[in-house]
Structures are given as C-alpha cells and as structure tokens.
Amino acid sequence: MKLAILSCGPNAYSTRRLKEAALQRGHDVKVLNTLKFAIDLQQGIPDLYYRQKVLSSYDAVLPRIGASITYYGTAVVRQFQEMGVFCANTAHGISNSRDKLRSLQILSRHHIGIPRTTFVRDRKDVIPAIERVGGAPVVIKLIEGTQGIGVLLAESMKAAESIIELLQSQKQNVLIQKFVAESKGKDIRAFVVGDRVVAAMRRVAQGQEFRSNVHRGGIAEPVELDERYRETAVRATQILGLEVAGVDMLEGKNGPQIMEVNSSPGLEGIETATGLDIAGAVIDYVSAQVDFPEIDIRQRLTISKGYGVSEIYIPEGSEFLGKTIQEVMDEEKDINVLTLYRGAKAIPNPRAARELEADDRLLCFGKLDSLRGMIPKKTKARRRPKVQDLQSDELNQLHEDDADQ
16 A cells, blocks of 8 residues: 655654554555645646645545644645545545534534533623533633643633633634533543544543643543443544544543544554554554545535435424335435434434334435425425515615615
8 A cells, every 4th residue: 555644744753653553564655744735626637746746646645634734734635535545534524623613513413422512702692601501610612722722711700701802802713611520630532443442541630730631741541431432432533524533522420522523633642551553553444445535425426417415304293204214215206315313323224114203314315306395395495485576666776875885
C-alpha cells in the first residue's frame, strides 16, 4: 500500500508513530504537508499538485488536519476523495467533528447521550439559557477550541454572564453546557478504529484543574469500558462520518455523555497509558479498506433526474403503523429503504417483513414523487408552498420605492 499521511508536523509524536507503524508493515509511506498542495479542477479530471509537481498515485490517505487549517485541509481531503483515493477520515466527517455545536446537533438527533447544551447570541438570552441547562455552575466552551483550550468553568451565574459577554465581545462563539458534577475532573477517551474501540483511558485532572486533558497536566490510566460506553463511542464516530476518532465521554449518572469527537486524536497519551500499538491498529485498518473508498451517497444517488434520498417519519396515528416495509414500499412506489432508525438503533437494509412502529424513521431512495406521496398532507403543504403572482399594486409600490432611493 502506498500511503500519504497529511500533516504539517512531521516530527509530532502521532505522525512519527503512524509512519513508523506503516514502514514496519512494509508499506510505502510519505508525510505530506497539507498546505503545500494545489487543487486543480477541470471537466472530469480532478487533480492535485504537490510542491508544484503533479502528485503521484496513492492508495490511501490518513489525514491529520489541525484546527487552524480546517478549511484548506478538508478541501485537500475532499479532492483525494473525488480522485477515488481511500481517506481514513472524509472531509465531511472532519468538518462535522471540528465544530462542537455542529457535532452535538447531529448526535442529539440520534439518541446519543450528551450534556444539556445551549447556544445563544443575544445577551438577554444568556440567563434563561443557563437556567435551562440546570443553572450554575456551567461549562463554557469555544466552538472550535482543542486540547482543553477555550473551556471554562463558571461557578456562579454572574461569573458565567461576565465570561460569555467577554468572549462574545471578541467575536467568539460559545456553548453553555451543563456541568456534570459526578464527572468533575475526569473523563474517558475511547480510541475508535472502524467499528470497534481499540483502546480506552480515563484522564484525571490534578489539583484545582477541572479539565482532564493530558495537555492540561491530567494523568491517564487504562480502563476497560463496558458495552454501553463502547457502543456509544463507535456509534458517535459513525454518525459523524469518521473511521478513526478519539471520543471523549463523561461518566454521567445516566451513562456516557459525549463531550467531543476528535478526528485527529493524539496517540502519545493513550499509547503511553495502555501500552498498546494504536498506530499499528490504524495502519492495519487503512490497509484493509483501500479497495473501498467512501463516496458521497446522496451526491451519487440524486444525479438521476426525478430520483433522490429522503427520510420518512412514521408518526403516531400514521396509516403505515403495523404494516410491513414490503406492504408500504410496494413495487409501484419504486422506493428502496436503505436504513431504518428506531430509537437509538440504526438497522441497515431492514427486512421487508419488519413491521413499522411509531417514531420510526426510514432513510429511502427512490422517485421523488413517490417519496412526497408518503409525507403527511399537513407536512407536505408546508414543504411545497405555492408560488403566487405579485399583485399589480405591490409591483407599483416596489417601483416607487426604487425611484425614491
């Protein structure tokens, strides 16, 4: 396998370990500076240049995209994807995980445990928002902070107001998050590769520090996760569209609470704590996947005119309740069910004989007219508003307004 590791820090521990693990397994590997690429586009031929020369062919790419170059880094990764090269993490997955608000928005819909979180801009909304998450103390986070930077604990309502006001005055977007008291000073980092957790550690803060990140002086110890924590870490990684990730979780009284999913997780802390060859596990996974580059399924499936992808919700009282998928998706409708979402579970390629229940969601591909026909009438009316003609008096008023300006 010819592997490219995208990294602006060739001497960083994680980059060195990944290169070393690839070489030990007999792979041809090079570390390429993400910022030295040029993206060339022309009809039918997406291409890349590296240091002013046409890039040679690679079988796989392992992105290590820093937060400060997210936009350019994901553009480079996306170009590799369009060229048919397997990327351990896709541009879409990296973008999803890098924005804390965006990632929590996605996870919240899929019944993944997360701390109660709110996002506000108006100063008048701050106090009500803090009260909605349970009142002080609260955790205040910068949306794009990393390694514990931009994470603050406000012990009182007044302190929270002052911190938020200061950050917003500096044009910073912040999240207000419920403080999970039972997890104060500690969290879990699960390292996910593919569909399994290959290693996990508990990080414990020292002294008065409430942030447990190793970069903040936290101490790491290996931990054996139970099934709930392993399943939550893997599902969160998959939902955000990642293959390799570090999932940070709090140990809440009601189970795992996702804080963050990191698309470029560091290896030093977890390899030191567990004594496991995590870099080797990543390389072995990439090697096994090179023949299966991920594609943008929505982009590909919606190219055909009149066809598309949609999610159909089955509410209480729906005419489809109690019917099987086969009965609902008869041949005349020309619809295929790709995935059935039921509660916290995702069931790919569900059996045609499975009966539908209230609150089921069906990810479908088929004729758009047929998909629209399955939407309840009230919802359909909202989604397809009728475009009306402007009245002559309205047009005259618009012309008068333009003349006055």
